[in-house]
Amino acid sequence: MHMISHGHDENKGSKTYAVQQEEKIGASTCADCRIHGCWEEKPKKLxxxxxxxxxxxxxxxxxxxxxxxxxxxxxxxxxxxxxxxxxWTRIRETIEFCKRMNYKKIGIAFCKGLREEAKVLVKIFRRHGFHVVAVMCKSGGVDKAQTGVEEEMKLHPGEFEAMCNPIFQATLLNEQETDFNLAVGLCVGHDSLFYKYSRAMVTTVITKDRVLAHNPVGALYCAESYYREKL
Structure with a gap:
């Protein structure tokens, strides 16, 4: 496995060392491509x-x-x-997609921190005629320590702290035989486990970012300015 540190490219007119090494090992570097011939039917150069x-x-x-x-x-x-x-907004696109796929039962796996947003989302989907099964991340009420999380890594060490339970969320929705599942603000990594264990296909409606009002792309817009030293 090749680990390459990119860092900032101060010389935008030439390839960074990292890009050169990626090309050397045959890694695809589409983000650095200046041709994007894949947009053309018969690209002249790749x-x-x-x-x-x-x-x-x-x-x-x-x-x-x-x-x-x-x-x-x-x-x-x-x-x-x-x-x-x-x-159409992403939520509208999701609704129309579910309708065209003739889905009837929609699963929603949501974060405790977005329970109000989830409540609104459920209301909207019900208004469009869908049967909704919604499961919050803390379902089951299991302390984080039971899964091996050290006390000092809790938000409040020494206290009961319910774990996020994405596998349980997926399993519950599997049991309910949902046609399609929506992920709403699940933590980084927890969302991955939910995708892995969900039998139904999944789309993400909200991506969690506790700092940027759940708009992670905002950090990229400021990556060369305000967030340059924070990323």
Missing amino acids: PGNCPGRKKELLEYSLKEYQKSENHRFFVTSSEIEKMGYGQ
């Missing part, structure tokens, strides 16, 4: 480490889209992109 050159992987991926469990899902996603492009 970087040596362009993912588009991996024909076997590309062919495999295209075949996977034709599988019954993937085909309609992907096509519907693309239709939603066309129908609401630049007009």
Whole structure:
């Protein structure tokens, strides 16, 4: 496994050492590409480490889209992109997607810190005719220490502190046989475990960021200014 430290590129006119090393080991560096020929039907030029050159992987991926469990899902996603492009919010897109997929039962796994937002979300989905099953992260009321979290790593050491329980959230929604699940503000890593254990497909409606009002991209907008030394 190659660990590469990027840091800030003071010389924007040349490749950073990190990018050079990534290219050397054959890693795809689309974020550093200045060509983006993949947007064209017949690109005249592609970087040596362009993912588009991996024909076997590309062919495999295209075949996977034709599988019954993937085909309609992907096509519907693309239709939603066309129908609401630049007009619909993410929540509206999610609602319309669920309707076009004929989903009836929607699961919502939400963070305790966003319980009011979850309440509003549930109300909206019910108004659109969906049956909603909502599960909060603290469900089960299990102390963090029971899973191996050290006392000093609790927010309040020495006190009972209910753990976030994403596997339990997923298992409960699996039991309820939800058609589609929404993640609402789950912690970094906890969200990953929820995705892993959910039988139904998952989309994220809200991404948690306790500092930026759940708008993590805000840090990127300020990455070269106010947040330069904080990232």
